[in-house]
Structures are given as C-alpha cells and as structure tokens.
Amino acid sequence: MKDRIFCRFFAALALLWLAGAIFSPVTFLADENRAPAAFSMASDAFFTDRAPARTALLRLCRNVELALGKNEFAGTVRLADGYLYTKEITSTITLDKNLASLRAFAAEADFPVYTAVVGNKADILLQRLPQGYEPCRRPLWRALSESGLSSVNLLAPLREVGCSGKYIFYRGDHHLTSLGAYYVYRALGESLGYTPHTDFTVRVVKSDFAGSDARRMLTGTNDQIALFRYDDSFRVENKDTGEVRELYDLAALDSTDPYAVFPVADAGWVEITRPGETRPKLLVICDSFGDSLAPFLARHFDLTLLDPRYFHGSVKELSEGGYAAALCYMGMDTLASREVLYPLRF
Amino acid sequence: MSMQKGSAYLSLISPLFLCGCLPVTAAFYRHLPRTARPYAITVLNLLFLWAALGKAFPIYLAFLLLGWLFPGKWAAFIWIGGFCVVRVLRLPSAGMAFLLPRILWQSRSGKPRSMAEAFAYLAFFPTVECGPITDPAAFALADPTALASRRGIWRISVGLFKKFFFADGLYRTYLLFGGETTLSAWAKLCAFALYLYFDFSGYSDIALGTGAIFGVELPENFDFPYAARSVGEFFRRWHASLGRFFFHCVYLPLGGSKRGKMRTWTALFAVWLCTALWHGFSVNYLLWGGMFFLLSGVEKCLLPSRRIGWLPTVFFVLLGWVFFCTPTFSEAVGFFARLFAAGDTLLYTRADFYPLGTQLPFLLLAAFLSSPAVRPLRDPPFAIVAIGTPLLLTLALAALLAGGHRPFLYASY
Numbered sequence: 039m040k041d042r043i044f045c046r047f048f049a050a051l052a053l054l055w056l057a058g059a060i061f062s063p064v065t066f067l068a069d070e071n072r073a074p075a076a077f078s079m080a081s082d083a084f085f086t087d088r089a090p091a092r093t094a095l096l097r098l099c100r101n102v103e104l105a106l107g108k109n110e111f112a113g114t115v116r117l118a119d120g121y122l123y124t125k126e127i128t129s130t131i132t133l134d135k136n137l138a139s140l141r142a143f144a145a146e147a148d149f150p151v152y153t154a155v156v157g158n159k160a161d162i163l164l165q166r167l168p169q170g171y172e173p174c175r176r177p178l179w180r181a182l183s184e185s186g187l188s189s190v191n192l193l194a195p196l197r198e199v200g201c202s203g204k205y206i207f208y209r210g211d212h213h214l215t216s217l218g219a220y221y222v223y224r225a226l227g228e229s230l231g232y233t234p235h236t237d238f239t240v241r242v243v244k245s246d247f248a249g250s251d252a253r254r255m256l257t258g259t260n261d262q263i264a265l266f267r268y269d270d271s272f273r274v275e276n277k278d279t280g281e282v283r284e285l286y287d288l289a290a291l292d293s294t295d296p297y298a299v300f301p302v303a304d305a306g307w308v309e310i311t312r313p314g315e316t317r318p319k320l321l322v323i324c325d326s327f328g329d330s331l332a333p334f335l336a337r338h339f340d341l342t343l344l345d346p347r348y349f350h351g352s353v354k355e356l357s358e359g360g361y362a363a364a365l366c367y368m369g370m371d372t373l374a375s376r377e378v379l380y381p382l383r384f
Numbered sequence: 385m386s387m388q389k390g391s392a393y394l395s396l397i398s399p400l401f402l403c404g405c406l407p408v409t410a411a412f413y414r415h416l417p418r419t420a421r422p423y424a425i426t427v428l429n430l431l432f433l434w435a436a437l438g439k440a441f442p443i444y445l446a447f448l449l450l451g452w453l454f455p456g457k458w459a460a461f462i463w464i465g466g467f468c469v470v471r472v473l474r475l476p477s478a479g480m481a482f483l484l485p486r487i488l489w490q491s492r493s494g495k496p497r498s499m500a501e502a503f504a505y506l507a508f509f510p511t512v513e514c515g516p517i518t519d520p521a522a523f524a525l526a527d528p529t530a531l532a533s534r535r536g537i538w539r540i541s542v543g544l545f546k547k548f549f550f551a552d553g554l555y556r557t558y559l560l561f562g563g564e565t566t567l568s569a570w571a572k573l574c575a576f577a578l579y580l581y582f583d584f585s586g587y588s589d590i591a592l593g594t595g596a597i598f599g600v601e602l603p604e605n606f607d608f609p610y611a612a613r614s615v616g617e618f619f620r621r622w623h624a625s626l627g628r629f630f631f632h633c634v635y636l637p638l639g640g641s642k643r644g645k646m647r648t649w650t651a652l653f654a655v656w657l658c659t660a661l662w663h664g665f666s667v668n669y670l671l672w673g674g675m676f677f678l679l680s681g682v683e684k685c686l687l688p689s690r691r692i693g694w695l696p697t698v699f700f701v702l703l704g705w706v707f708f709c710t711p712t713f714s715e716a717v718g719f720f721a722r723l724f725a726a727g728d729t730l731l732y733t734r735a736d737f738y739p740l741g742t743q744l745p746f747l748l749l750a751a752f753l754s755s756p757a758v759r760p761l762r763d764p765p766f767a768i769v770a771i772g773t774p775l776l777l778t779l780a781l782a783a784l785l786a787g788g789h790r791p792f793l794y795a796s797y
Contacts, residue, residue, distance in 0.1 A: 040766060041529075041530035041531050041533070041534040041766075042530040044530075044534050044537070044766075044769070044770065045530055045533045045534055045537060048407075048537050048773065049407035049410070049411065050407075052402065052403035052404075052406070052407050053403065053404070053407055053408075055399075055403050056399065056400070056403035056404045059399070082398055082399055082400070085399040085400060085403075086399065086784060086785050089399075089781065089785060092785055095778070095781055095782040095785050095786075096782065096785055096786055098778070098779070098782045099779075099782035099783050099785065099786040100786070102779065102782070103553075103786075106745050106746045106749065107741075107742055107744070107745045107746070108742050108743065108746060109742045110742070111786070112786055112787065168738060168742075169738070170734055170735070170737040170738040170741065171738045172733075172734060172735030172738065174562065174735060
C-alpha cells in the first residue's frame with residue numbers, strides 16, 4: 039500500500055511540476071535578466087526556464103557547489119572583497135583573426151587607427167584573485183603586443199589603479215565603472231591628441247546595480263553606477279533606429295538593464311555630436327566597454343560609435359566620413375572569444 | 385555519429401518525458417490486459433524512437449525490420465554489414481550501436497517471437513539511447529507492480545542525480561584542468577574517468593528504473609567497476625551488458641577458454657577487436673582494444689590468480705581512458721607524454737593548485753560514491769527511499785537548471 043501511495047505521489051508531483059512549467063505566468067527571469075526560452079519541441083529550456091521555484095533551486099545548487107569548496111558557480115569565480123569574475127572561453131586563434139581584420143582595416147584607412155584593449159578582472163585586479171589562481175592569459179596579451187598595431191597600453195595603468203584599491207570595476211559586472219573609464223580616457227589622451235579634463239561632477243545615480251556576474255551568481259553586490267558629468271548638450275542618435283536620446287538615459291536606471299544609462303547600449307551605430315559646433319571626428323569601433331568611455335571622448339570629438347557585433351552596414355562607406363582617427367576599444371574577452379571584427383575587412 | 389539533439393525531441397532525461405510521458409503512459413499501461421502489453425510497448429517504442437532519434441529514425445526502423453525479418457545466420461551479416469555501412473557513410477546512427485547487438489543476440493538465442501514481442505525486445509525504449517544490451521532470454525514483460533515501480537522511481541532519482549549533479553559537474557571539472565603538466569594531466573584524467581562512470585551509469589540507472597516501472601527487469605550494467613581487482617573483472621562490472629553480449633556471441637562461439645591457450649587468445653582478440661570497433665572506427669579505439677586484449681590475455685593465460693590487483697587495474701583503466709578523451713592518436717600520444725612527464729613537460733606549476741584545491745572535495749566525493757560503499761543504496765529500505773527520492777530529485781533538478789546538461793557520452797557510439 040505504501041509503495042502504491044509513494045508511486046502515485048511522485049506521479050502526481052511530476053505532472054504538477056510539468057503543468058506548473060507549462061502554465062507558468064513567467065515572462066521575464068528577473069534574476070537572470072532574460073526572457074524565458076520559447077517553446078521548441080527540441081529544447082528542454084522551455085520547461086526548465088519556467089520551472090516552479092527556479093530561483094530557489096538555482097540558489098540551492100550554488101550553495102551546495104560553494105559548500106563543496108568549488109569557489110565558483112555557473113562559470114563565475116569569487117574574488118576577494120566581493121568581486122565576481124566570469125571566465126570566457128578565449129583562444130589566441132580567434133584573437134589573431136580579429137587582429138588580422140584590424141590590421142587590414144588600418145592598412146586601408148586614410149587616418150591613423152589606434153587599438154586599446156581592456157583586460158578583465160583577472161588581468162587587472164591581481165591582488166583580488168584567489169590564492170594560486172592563474173588565468174593563463176599571457177599568450178593573449180603577447181599576441182596583442184606582437185600584432186604590429188598601434189596599441190595603447192591600458193593594462194599597466196589600469197593594474198596600477200586597480201591594485202591601489204580604486205573602484206574601477208563593478209564588483210558584479212564585467213564592465214569598467216565610470217572611474218575605470220576615466221582612467222582609460224586619461225591613458226588615451228596622448229595618442230588621440232587631447233589633454234584630459236578633470237572638472238567633472240561625479241554623481242552616484244544607482245546604488246544597487248546587479249551586473250551580469252552578480253546575476254549569474256544570484257547575488258546582489260550593491261554596485262554603484264556613478265556618472266561623470268560636465269555638460270549634457272549632446273545629441274546622441276542611434277543611426278540604426280533613428281532614435282535620439284540624451285547622453286545619459288536616466289530612465290534606464292530603473293529598467294532591467296541599468297547599464298543602458300550610458301550611450302550606445304547594444305546599438306550597432308551611434309553618433310554623438312554637439313549641435314552647432316564643428317569638431318574633429320573620431321570613429322570608435324567598440325563593444326559595450328565603449329558605453330562608459332563615450333561621454334569622456336565626446337568632450338573632444340564628434341563620435342561615431344560602431345559595435346561590429348550589431349552593425350550591418352558597410353564599414354568601408356562609413357570610414358569615408360572624414361575621420362581624424364579611429365580607435366578600436368574592446369574587451370580582450372570579446373576579441374579572443376568571438377570573431378567580431380570581420381566586417382572591418384573591406 | 386552523436387545523438388543529434390537538434391533533430392531529436394525527447395530523451396530519457398527530458399522534463400517532458402520524465403514528468404509527462406512517463407507517469408501518464410505507465411498509469412495507462414498497468415491497466416492493460418497482459419496480452420495487449422507487447423503491442424502497447426511496441427507503440428510506445430515507435431513513438432519514443434521517432435521522438436528520440438530524429439533523423440536516425442528511418443534507418444533505425446529499417447534495421448529493426450531487417451533484424452526481425454531475417455533472423456538466424458543472416459543476422460550476423462546484417463549486423464556487421466549494417467554497422468560498417470552506417471559507420472563508413474556517416475549516416476545518422478543514434479541508438480544503432482545498441483540495436484544491432486540485440487538483433488544478433490536474439491537471432492542466436494533461437495527463441496521464436498511474434499513481431500510485437502520481437503519489437504518490444506529489440507527497441508525497448510529505455511534502452512534505445514545507451515542500452516543496456518539485454519539478453520533476449522532474460523527479457524520478459526512482467527506485471528508492473530507497485531514495489532517495482534517504487535524501486536524504479538528510486539533508480540531514476542539516483543540516475544538523474546548522478547547525471548545532472550555529478551556527471552555534468554565532473555565534465556566541467558575535467559575542462560577546468562588544463563592538463564599541461566603531469567599533475568594537471570592526472571587530475572584531468574581522474575575527472576574524466578569519474579565523469580564517464582557517472583554519465584553512463586546514471587543513464588543505466590534511469591533505464592533500469594524506467595524498465596522496472598513497465599515491468600521489465602533490465603540487467604545491471606555497472607557494478608562499481610573502479611573497485612575491480614583485475615581487468616577482466618573491470619569489464620564484467622563496466623558496461624557489463626556489452627561484455628556479456630560479446631561473451632555469448634563472439635567469445636563462446638570461437639571456443640572460449642576450453643580449447644587451449646591458442647583458441648583462448650584468438651577468441652579474446654576477436655572480442656577486443658569487436659569491442660574497439662563497436663566504439664568507433666578510429667586508431668584510438670583500436671589501440672584501446674589492443675591494450676586490454678593484451679592485459680586480459682596475460683591475466684587469463686599467464687597469471688595463476690588471474691588478477692593483477694586493484695591499483696594496476698585502476699592504473700591501466702585510467703590509461704585506457706586517454707584514448708577516449710582525446711580525439712586523435714597524436715593528441716593521445718601528447719597526453720601520455722604529459723602523464724609521464726616526458727619531454728619538456730613540467731611536473732606541476734603554481735597554476736595547477738587552484739583548480740585542484742577547489743575541485744578536490746568534489747572529486748573525492750564522486751570517487752566515494754563510485755565505490756562499493758554505497759552498494760546498499762541500490763535497493764534501500766522504504767524510509768530511505770521516501771526521504772532520499774525528493775532530496776535527490778531536488779538536487780538533480782537544481783543542477784539541471786544551473787548548468788543545463790550534456791548529451792550522454794555513450795549515446796555517441
């Protein structure tokens with residue numbers, strides 16, 4: 039009798055679980071900042087994304103794995119002082135392909151092309167890495183230094199300020215903070231020919247930002263988004279959609295992606311100009327690291343921000359727009375994990 | 385040659401199958417009259433085959449029909465010819481490596497069957513993806529009882545826990561070790577060995593549990609193989625159903641060990657050649673088979689005790705897995721070089737200690753759970769089942785949600 043009750047209980051439980059998943063009202067996974075998978079006969083994700091008590095189960099798994107001493111969950115490693123770091127699968131082959139595309143672009147362009155590559159937390163926050171942790175990233179940096187490109191060294195200055203305890207990376211996100219971007223802005227000054235300004239008004243606009251690393255680890259890191267402001271009279275136009283916005287979109291701070299407060303925000307082609315002024319034009323080929331740097335560079339240049347991951351137009355045509363220089367500003371993880379720069383080959 | 389997840393809809397570990405199809409069909413099945421069950425199982429098999437095999441379904445079905453239509457001596461030709469054609473032409477072959485031995489074994493057993501009975505045996509759905517390869521004489525559709533179903537649910541829970549929590553976690557551990565130094569290469573190999581065990585034995589547990597729910601007692605496929613004290617014993621404990629198949633259908637017909645040492649060596653050679661080719665047409669598998677042919681031959685013919693001991697057995701088994709975790713012969717050679725610190729391989733570097741330190745408790749726990757110390761948990765008392773089942777299912781589900789899952793490795797053979 040007890041066996042029969044046992045079997046019926048688990049059969050009912052299984053059916054209830056499935057019904058719970060199928061009829062789940064979930065339309066957005068807030069902790070993971072993504073929509074649940076659509077129904078597909080060949081995919082289990084539809085059911086697992088709508089699993090009842092999904093977040094509680096994920097937290098359980100995280101706690102068990104951390105209790106086993108793994109120090110990481112879902113590919114995200116715990117560093118000192120609450121910093122989190124997500125490992126990307128990188129390869130020098132992919133990096134070489136991207137650098138070759140960049141070399142081809144630099145050879146064809148009739149303006150100087152500079153390269154500035156941002157490392158991740160494992161490259162920069164060395165003192166916060168776990169004891170004995172070796173990210174094995176030297177071959178990537180060696181490949182960059184031997185690429186023959188006009189490369190601005192960001193690794194050394196960022197390591198210096200990072201190791202002095204400055205808040206240059208969000209604890210729970212892979213991006214640089216505005217302060218980190220400011221140090222990049224300073225490092226780029228000599229190559230791009232400007233004197234970095236210091237007269238910014240710094241204002242913290244969000245104190246509970248949970249970035250991609252924090253969401254993977256299902257934890258809040260209470261990161262602060264600060265804006266370095268001086269003058270907001272810029273025109274930011276998304277050339278893909280025609281949408282015009284202000285330099286900082288403060289409404290985005292309360293959305294599911296607070297990082298979209300910065301310009302660009304996953305757009306392929308954005309132009310930032312100051313109406314009524316004629317200034318030198320800078321073409322910035324960037325990934326999302328460019329978002330926080332753009333407000334600083336906009337103080338000196340009219341910017342064309344091109345994210346090759348989303349840009350579908352002709353780079354050749356675009357580059358004939360009378361630019362004074364071009365800057366390729368991307369994360370090493372982007373360059374070494376995906377072949378993103380192939381659109382630069384004319 | 386792998387299970388094409390993109391073209392298949394279902395597997396034994398799909399939530400849709402486990403939480404929907406399984407309880408509904410099992411409840412329906414138990415109320416059928418005994419005479420209708422082979423037909424019901426055949427219908428279930430065909431539906432599952434269609435959903436699980438994707439593009440391989442028509443080819444599988446063709447071999448299934450051929451296997452039933454041409455029994456006896458023709459089966460050997462179907463098996464060998466079909467296997468070669470499928471392998472050489474690289475046709476979608478999901479499940480084929482487990483179907484063709486069943487065709488041959490059934491034809492050798494000489495047990496006459498109706499079409500429904502034959503199909504119920506040849507394509508019994510829990511065994512389609514990764515076996516076990518059932519002895520036709522032992523395959524019977526018994527009445528599904530509540531006790532068997534309870535045991536089945538427990539085995540499924542254990543299997544899911546093994547697969548999602550351990551196998552998939554161990555695979556991530558395996559990837560974490562770079563394998564560039566001797567220390568890291570051995571750690572990587574140990575992680576792979578445990579991953580392979582939890583992945584395949586996890587599937588077998590789920591298959592056995594599902595079979596039990598439908599009243600079919602499938603044979604145990606794993607019996608804590610890493611505790612074996614000889615190579616022969618290891619392969620009686622590891623994927624035992626494949627070993628039994630080759631024993632009955634290759635080793636014994638060639639004379640076995642009763643007709644002198646020469647015939648024994650010949651039979652062993654044939655068994656290991658077939659075993660290697662069953663895994664795939666590659667130099668790595670042939671070398672793996674050759675290595676164990678020599679070791680098992682030495683054990684059988686030269687050692688009076690027929691045992692080389694636990695440590696040498698584990699050592700050689702681990703070395704054998706190098707051929708499985710490297711795709712080419714040259715990579716296998718490179719891996720061996722790192723294992724034995726050949727050339728300019730370093731014994732260890734500072735970078736080895738972080739992954740080792742963070743993964744060691746997990747590896748030790750996995751090693752403990754692969755030992756015979758947990759044998760009593762195969763069929764524990766009701767109280768343990770009642771408490772353990774929800775616990776294991778919760779942890780398995782949590783691990784599935786956190787990491788998704790990799791297809792079963794043995795489904796690629």
